[in-house]
Amino acid sequence: MLRFLFFIAILISIESISAKTTNFKIAPLGQLIKVEANQEHGFNFPFFLYIPVTNTKKQNLLIVPNNTGSSITDLEEQNSITQRQALVEASLAVKTSSVLLIPGFPRPNIEPPIYTHSLSRSTLLVKDGPLKRIDLQLIKMSEAARILLKKKYKISLRQKFFLSGFSASAMFVNRFAFIHPTLVAGVAVGAPGGWPLAPLKKFKNKLLPYPVGISDLDEITNENIDLPNLKQVPFFFYIGDKDENDSVIFRDSYTKENEDLVFSTFGKKPVERWSIAEKLYQDAGLNAKFKLYKDLGHETGANTRTDVIEFFNATKVE
Known part of the structure; x- marks a missing residue:
């Protein structure tokens, strides 16, 4: 399955839905949507939604925090890695009747370090700027996803969501909960x-x-x-x-x-x-x-x- 998903990532086709979203069609499995950052709605970075093909109109939301494994300064590279991570996690979404959400939080290469992908102490202590309280930004992303899925895809999400992570992203979900x-x-x-x-x-x-x-x-x-x-x-x-x-x-x-x-x-x-x-x-x-x-x-x-x-x-x- 993993090799298959990476193969799909190479063959992915892109079409613009609106100024705020980009749709990646991944038939027959589903589709991957990139939702752009929206400061007015409380999140300063984009996120990806993977929507499995299903007839079920009531679904779970599964959030898997992104994890690059190292600091990355190029946001385009960051988004590309996050997109690939979404494709890898797609099977988990399918098998748990969930829509998948993966945020595109950067991991800045600065001193002292701010290890955003683990929701570190220094991350929670950010007082201002784009990285302020990314845990709250993730909640705003989930709210935006709920509105988008209901309006555009007629999909309702259950009120509470699943969290899953491995390594740094496991630290994130443990602490977020x-x-x-x-x-x-x-x-x-x-x-x-x-x-x-x-x-x-x-x-x-x-x-x-x-x-x-x-x-x-x-x-x-x-x-x-x-x-x-x-x-x-x-x-x-x-x-x-x-x-x-x-x-x-x-x-x-x-x-x-x-x-x-x-x-x-x-x-x-x-x-x-x-x-x-x-x-x-x-x-x-x-x-x-x-x-x-x-x-x-x-x-x-x-x-x-x-x-x-x-x-x-x-x-x-x-």
Whole structure:
């Protein structure tokens, strides 16, 4: 399927729908639409919608944050990568009866780094400019998608949406769900950079600042953490037992103080920390399933994909 989708990407035909959208026809699977940035409606970057061919007029919305893997300054290149990611994720949308939304957030090459694709601390602390509160911009994108799909395609979306991500984008969806739990129907979090966000403000008398934990998340977002609604959100966390990808050691993700805190409190290796993270979520009363896949590195596989699909299909969406 993956090779097939990349082949389609090469053969893609483009026609202009309006000044704000571009339609990429991908028959017989569906179509990919690029929605341009609209500052008046609250989002400063474009996003892509993949609409599967279906007779169902009521569908889920599946949001997969974009992840380039490195900083990119050329926005056209950024959009091209995001478009290809949308095509790769199209099968997940089809198999979960969902319309897919992928935002085109840039990952700027600046110092100090702003790791937008992981919803890092520095990202949430942006006070002004195009990158201010991209989590809120993503919500505005979902609202714009809802209006467009209803008006142009006669498709109604369920109120809450799915979130899915791997690596940096897994960090994004994990963190986004903690900030906006009332919007989220379910979250699939694949190999989230070596450490899921701890659902605690303090552990063994140690404060856990964001993104290690949530001790100061309410201060960063100017909103109280909604733990009762967060407990209603199903999470599926997964990682390979040979995964050694660890964002904790990189300064675009965590400070040196964060690294020392994670290493001394939870362990020095991602897999070593996995069972500890699972217990933290269980003790906090969250609806979270953790799974460790044998002989899998920092990658997805047929088993992980199948389990993510089954997780979403088993999740009730309001």
